[in-house]
Amino acid sequence: MPEPSPAVPAQESTEPLMGPAPPPETKERYFLRFTLAQRYLHGVLFATFLGLAATGLPLRFSGTVWAIRFAKAVGGFGAILFFHKFCALILTLAFLIHLREIIARGLFKGEKGIFWGPTSMVANWKDVRDLFAHFRWFLGLGPKPEFERYAYWEKFDYWAVFWGMVVIGFSGYAMWFAPFFARFLPGWALNAALVIHSEEGLLAILFIFSIHFVNTHLRPDSFPMDMVIFTGRESEEEFRQRRPKEYFRMLSEGRSAMRITDAPPLWLINFSRVVGFTAILIGLALLVLTLSAYVAG
């Protein structure tokens, strides 16, 4: 192990303070990371994604015992397809609402930081530098990079979902309304639609249920779950630890007061735990089924 760089000891001294929940006596400040609308969006996203995965996998691996049993249990493929399309419509709606918000905020209200800058989801050079720096830190070759509002892997998650929804959505609708789409597309595109739909769907399932789960929820710093997407709030300590660039930028801009909020109420924490763990467990179960189907051939 190479000598740790000077920044690391500073990190170490603060790490033990990052307990799961601070004692209620300390008057710790909380910051709002996600608005209620954003939390709802994530809620709709993961609920419909779980629904789509649970109904899509039996189709992709329709020869497996569990797929046939599942189909029998829910009333045949008719029910599976109905639920799949139902979830798809809800997710499409959520996607369009999100798109509308982005366009409204970015183009019409001229809000800065939507398309470019430290608070944007758009990748920039700092993300590339952070990626390399993060790898160096993994190997003990450098200090931990200081992240802005959205770290590079979070941006990747976002764009992977964004691209995934466009690709899976388009290919899905092409199959759903095949005779209609065949007016514009050649017939072989319908063959391609199934290949693309199922491969991209598998990528999404494998990525979300393994990489996203571990990166965001199950890694030691967040274990067993990062509640911020459910409560929307994080303590000042967590905020400074995880996204120091954003924290100090906000302080220097004097905008920190704008996002100060109260501590998440107990009911919200409990509710988030139940919902979050349910989602993670369903996701992991689907991951096991997917991998088992791959192994079985």
Place this chain on the structure above:
Amino acid sequence: MRALFFPGCTLLIAGLLLAGTARVAHADTDCLSCHGDAGMQDASGRSIAVNSGRFHSSIHGSLKCTDCHTSIHGYPHPDHPAPVQCSSCHADEAAGVGGSVHAKASSNPCIGCHGDPHTIVARTDPNSTVYPLNIPKACGSCHGNEAMAKKYGLPNVYALYLDSIHGFALGKEGLLVAANCTSCHGSHKILSHKDPQSPTYRANIPGTCGSCHVGINEQYQKGIHGKAVAAGNPHAPVCTDCHTAHAIAEPTSADFRMQSTPICGSCHRDKFTTYRDTFHSQLGLLGGYTETARCWDCHEAHDVLPASDPRSSVAKANLVRTCGRCHAGANASFVQYQPHANARNRKLNPALYYIRLFMNLLLTSVLTFFLLHTVLWLVRSRFQQVKGKSAGGKHA
């Protein structure tokens, strides 16, 4: 006179004459004076009683006992008279049975199906054991017997037949025209399906089924399978290959739709593999959704023709109509969809091949990169955490 007279018999004859029901006095009345006793048994305990009433109303009722029991000439008669030879009257039938698979079945194969010769009625009589509605039961008394089926290496066909569309039509609906065992196998001269003379010999099956299913057989004979069979191709499918012989299911039933695609696939392997890749198959395999296209929905069931034949349902000019049966609004572009596309074959489907390759590369590269990223991160975070804890412990 061959028979002996007893005083009791005289009274009986007198009674019959007085009642006015009598015909010419038979010698069998003499036999029945003993054998008419319902409890009469031979030395081994086997019943040798004859029910006079049933005998006289049977198809043999006009015969004398000694017409069949030819070895008996008087009383007392030997304990073990010579076996009755049905063949002395039923020569053709007996010859048929003699050359059949039942020739060695038992000492008297006639009785096995027709029952007690003293009570046999015409086969048009619903009480006959060989009345069409009763035939499966008669055959099933042996062919529904697990032990017997095992002994002769036969499938236990009776139960299969009963659940089949033929068995249902016959047994449940009482349709006399529904196929019973003899409709396909014949009755007396039943031959092994390996015998070229047998109606169940492979090449003869279309004709056998076609004796009832005339229209279907006409279609089949026009199709590529029928032509191949007629040309002597032993591998081409006949009716029973798809429909099975005994467990024949209603062709529109879910069971049949689920079971028969792999049957086509057992010969058309490459087509089956590529079909399995499609949405049609994925839906179909799950069960409960039988509407998705199976082989014959596009290719026809009986008059299967190659796509090169302009009359074929899958000929290019007919595709819009064929696909349109399910896909309302199917157009010329829609029918370019390839129901047997092979994304693994670069030469046949280059576009699909490269799309699949790209998707696979994307999938593996993204997952590989992030797997590495995540594992390193996990290890580093855990290391940091443990180190931090031990450091914190020292300070505390």
